[in-house]
Amino acid sequence: MKSTWRDPSEKTLAWLLLTPAFALIALVVVYPVGKLIYNSFFQSTGFVGWQNYADALQDQEFWEAMFNTLGITLITVPGALLVGLVFAMLANLPFKRKWPVRLALLLPWALPLSFCGLIFAWFFHTDYGIVNDVLRMAGLQEPTMWLLRPGWAFAAICLTIIWKTSSFMALILLAGLQMIPRSLYEAAEVDGATPWQQFWQITLPLLVPSMVVALIFRTLTALQTFDIPYTMTKGGPGSATQTLAMLIHKTTVDYLDLGYGSTLAVLMFVMSLLVTGVYLKHVGRAA
Amino acid sequence: MKNLWTSARLRWLAAAWLMVNGFFPLLWMVLTSFKAESELVAKPITWWPQHATFEHYVGAFTTQPLLRYLSNSLIVASVSTLTSLFVATCAAYAIARLNLRRRQWVLTAIVASSMFPIITLLVPIFETMRSLNLLNTYTALVIPYTVINMPVCTLVLVSFFQSIPRDLENAAMIDGCSRVGALWRIVLPLAAPGVFTAGILAFVNAWDEFLLALSLNSAAAMRTAPVGIAMYQGEFTFPWPVISAALVVTVIPVALLIVFFQERVIGGLTQGGLKG
Numbered sequence: 001m002k003s004t005w006r007d008p009s010e011k012t013l014a015w016l017l018l019t020p021a022f023a024l025i026a027l028v029v030v031y032p033v034g035k036l037i038y039n040s041f042f043q044s045t046g047f048v049g050w051q052n053y054a055d056a057l058q059d060q061e062f063w064e065a066m067f068n069t070l071g072i073t074l075i076t077v078p079g080a081l082l083v084g085l086v087f088a089m090l091a092n093l094p095f096k097r098k099w100p101v102r103l104a105l106l107l108p109w110a111l112p113l114s115f116c117g118l119i120f121a122w123f124f125h126t127d128y129g130i131v132n133d134v135l136r137m138a139g140l141q142e143p144t145m146w147l148l149r150p151g152w153a154f155a156a157i158c159l160t161i162i163w164k165t166s167s168f169m170a171l172i173l174l175a176g177l178q179m180i181p182r183s184l185y186e187a188a189e190v191d192g193a194t195p196w197q198q199f200w201q202i203t204l205p206l207l208v209p210s211m212v213v214a215l216i217f218r219t220l221t222a223l224q225t226f227d228i229p230y231t232m233t234k235g236g237p238g239s240a241t242q243t244l245a246m247l248i249h250k251t252t253v254d255y256l257d258l259g260y261g262s263t264l265a266v267l268m269f270v271m272s273l274l275v276t277g278v279y280l281k282h283v284g285r286a287a
Numbered sequence: 288m289k290n291l292w293t294s295a296r297l298r299w300l301a302a303a304w305l306m307v308n309g310f311f312p313l314l315w316m317v318l319t320s321f322k323a324e325s326e327l328v329a330k331p332i333t334w335w336p337q338h339a340t341f342e343h344y345v346g347a348f349t350t351q352p353l354l355r356y357l358s359n360s361l362i363v364a365s366v367s368t369l370t371s372l373f374v375a376t377c378a379a380y381a382i383a384r385l386n387l388r389r390r391q392w393v394l395t396a397i398v399a400s401s402m403f404p405i406i407t408l409l410v411p412i413f414e415t416m417r418s419l420n421l422l423n424t425y426t427a428l429v430i431p432y433t434v435i436n437m438p439v440c441t442l443v444l445v446s447f448f449q450s451i452p453r454d455l456e457n458a459a460m461i462d463g464c465s466r467v468g469a470l471w472r473i474v475l476p477l478a479a480p481g482v483f484t485a486g487i488l489a490f491v492n493a494w495d496e497f498l499l500a501l502s503l504n505s506a507a508a509m510r511t512a513p514v515g516i517a518m519y520q521g522e523f524t525f526p527w528p529v530i531s532a533a534l535v536v537t538v539i540p541v542a543l544l545i546v547f548f549q550e551r552v553i554g555g556l557t558q559g560g561l562k563g
Binding site: 010011013014015017018020021022024025027028029031032033035036039087090091093094095099100101102103104105106107108109110111112113114115116117118119120122123127128129130133136163167168171172175220223224226227230231244245248249252253258261262265266268269272276 | 400441552
């Protein structure tokens with residue numbers, strides 16, 4: 001059959017339909033990454049070679065931001081996984097009506113990260129926050145200055161991130177739980193396996209694929225943590241809770257130092273690639 | 288142990304715990320938004336508003352241009368949802384249906400583009416938009432949002448297209464319909480639930496986005512609602528009741544979407560998450 005412009009051949013049509021998607025990816029993802037790497041070798045004075053990278057390694061603020069980012073990642077990713085697993089197991093109980101529980105898991109996902117930051121900043125307010133009110137009722141007389149002390153502010157941010165992300169984790173794991181055939185449990189019961197054994201021998205191994213995917217996405221977003229610390233503490237007190245993403249944002253948008261901002265972004269980019277690689281290699285093999 | 292796990296009491300306890308965890312933070316903001324100023328600075332704090340007042344909802348709209356923020360959010364989120372649906376529909380149809388070699392490779396490339404950290408793209412996007420004089424315009428946000436949402440929309444749509452029997456299209460084409468015509472008249476109407484699901488996910492993502500909106504559209508008149516509300520705090524003041532009221536108003540549209548389309552949202556999320 002001869003193809004016309006109204007009825008192009010299948011192959012032509014396929015590439016025609018894919019053009020907008022790839023044009024946009026090229027424009028908004030590929031070109032920027034190239035531009036980013038190029039920029040990272042320049043300062044306002046011109047080409048400087050590896051100078052920006054050397055500066056970053058000497059920069060106290062960079063290392064502090066790096067330390068905070070990695071700390072948040074190492075605490076909130078396993079934290080959200082554990083809480084999410086508990087929530088998923090609970091939500092998988094045979095409820096008569098499933099929608100209220102599901103809605104309770106969906107709402108934190110739908111809430112903007114920046115709003116979570118605002119809400120929990122109000123929760124952790126030293127004088128009028130509900131957290132200190134509950135602690136006071138529990139008998140703790142001295143109010144904790146949550147967001148005004150470096151360690152406490154960091155803890156408050158981690159708790160907020162775990163709250164926000166554990167529900168999404170639970171939804172993914174719940175979908176995984178529902179795919180496990182019931183017959184496996186029935187067979188295990190016939191063989192006399194305790195619920196504890198069933199959890200370790202059936203549930204957990206079969207959940208690994210869901211967990212790997214959820215963990216990769218969660219780790220990548222944890223490395224980019226921005227909204228919650230920005231709205232809770234603005235990186236304070238001082239720069240005690242500033243993350244790498246916040247430092248990149250400040251350097252680029254506030255100081256308009258595009259060269260150094262790009263350098264920091266390249267380092268972040270390399271870190272994300274490493275994480276994806278490590279996960280796919282080690283965790284993926286175990287799955 | 289078995290009795291405990293299947294007991295009704297455990298089920299009630301589990302449901303209560305999940306509900307408190309999910310609803311309490313937002314509920315607390317609703318309560319805060321109805322408390323009078325004097326009540327907020329009373330110690331010890333009160334849980335239930337003593338004299339419920341509606342003034343902060345009025346204040347949220349009169350002391351700050353909240354209506355403007357909301358309409359900015361609505362425009363940016365709606366337009367970027369439509370554009371990403373258009374691009375994703377084209378790509379997903381090509382991947383699901385057409386005789387394409389390396390289709391898995393094409394899908395992987397599209398999905399991989401969502402793995403790039405937005406923060407690393409911020410610097411060049413900011414620079415480009417600045418040199419094109421596009422900072423503080425809707426375009427500045429619509430273009431990146433379209434790309435951010437396209438991968439997940441494509442994933443959801445590919446699996447929907449694959450579930451539609453090929454025979455329907457073939458029959459239409461035998462009857463003289465062109466392939467594009469078959470896509471438009473036969474496949475799309477059947478895939479409407481999938482398009483709708485992808486659309487909700489894209490809309491919520493765009494409605495909630497903070498970093499790009501904060502960096503690219505910082506002028507007061509162009510802020511989206513999440514950015515605008517985060518800016519309510521002054522140097523030393525934190526107008527909590529007004530912030531709570533504005534926040535509750537902004538969450539309502541998204542909350543309604545997930546209440547009415549819960550099943551679809553969960554289906555879309557787990558599909559995107561599990562296959563990604």
